[in-house]
Amino acid sequence: MDLVALTDFNLVARHGGFGKAARTTGRPKATLSRRVTELEAALQLRLFERGTRNLKLTEEGRALYERTAALLTELDETAAAITSGAGKPRGRLRISSPLLLSQTAMGKIAAGFALKYPDVRLEITTEDRAVDMIEEGYDLVIRVNPHPDESLVGRAFLHDRLVVVASPELPRPAGDLPAPGVVRGGGNPQTWNVMTSKESAKIRIEPVLVLSSLIMVRDAVRAGVGAARLPISLVSHDLADGTLLHWGDIEGSKIALWALYPSRRLLSARVSAFLDFLKQAFPNGTPDELAAYIGR
Missing domain, CATH: 1.10.10.10 (Winged helix-like DNA-binding domain superfamily/Winged helix DNA-binding domain)
Structure with a gap:
């Protein structure tokens, strides 16, 4: 040929x-x-x-x-x-990243990587949808709890979990009474299964705000509008200083962020360098590490 x-x-x-x-x-x-x-x-x-x-x-x-x-x-x-005469990373590196990570941490990650590897032209786009890596020309995609895909391999580099939080001024409902909620997506009444240190419970939610971004949801909860389900990394500082109260953990809400790349491709120096950089930024992959990286 x-x-x-x-x-x-x-x-x-x-x-x-x-x-x-x-x-x-x-x-x-x-x-x-x-x-x-x-x-x-x-x-x-x-x-x-x-x-x-x-x-x-x-x-x-x-x-x-x-x-x-x-x-x-x-x-x-x-x-x-x-x-x-050297194998150091160089050239274009295209990455797709989910919205929340992009809004909270990816700017700092990208800046640190660019300073360390000035010969790499890093391009990061924000996509919550499942992009086609080959068709759309991405070298690496970051996804939350991705479905198994035989054409992709990768590694989980961060873990998180969902918690129910609310302003101290918002009383926790008793019995079957619903609590006002701030939700992402649909606005129908919901029931959240939560775990506390003592027991499991169900919290009925009547949405009063439907928002498209978890950052907006957090800000609305801080204002006292209602309770919400949010990643612990996004609200850990609020919980520590009492701005928000912890109503419990959502049952079965483990979150894993994966860095994925095509299995057919020999791993390029650029992709290897970025994966190593993520490992250095989050050595244990815990929610506390992400919260510290995000800051207040």
Whole structure:
């Protein structure tokens, strides 16, 4: 297989068209088209469906791209490391991070990493959805309690748990009386199963505020509007100084943050460096470490 033609095919697949690939890379459009045509002839496969305006990978083209893009990246990194005489991290590192971690800690993490590895161009986007790492070009994704995925491997680097908290001015309801609640998502009445040091109990909640961000939920609870379920790392300082009271832990609410990357790819120096940096930031992966990192 012609490695140059394979490289040009990957450029076109990554950028979604001959014209865009040519403009981005400075390669002639006619050359890219010829190389892809030659590769299709050599493989006796159609790799792209060519419309009047759109260019779309065929099923065979997508399979070839997914299996070769990471390998070509590794070849480039190996060549760069050999010619520079060192294997230190360099180049672009794209990461997808969940909203709450991004809002509370990822800015500090990114700044510390950038200062330690100035040759890495770090790009972090905030996504709570399950992104397609290969299709969207991410090197690493951070996810909360991810579903098993045979195409991804990784490690849990942080653990947390949900607790029910409220302002000291808000009395805890007795019996079956509902408590006003601040919730994320749907606004229907809810029942929360909580554990205290003495017993388990059920708390009925009548939502009075429905918010889309846990940061907003915490701020509303601080103002005394109602009770809420929040990660202990987000409210531990409030609990310590009495700004909020702990009504109990949500049963079965263990939270794990995972750093995931494609198993087909040899782990790049950039990804390895970022994983090591996370380990240094959270050596034991406890909620207290995240709370200390977040600050007040």
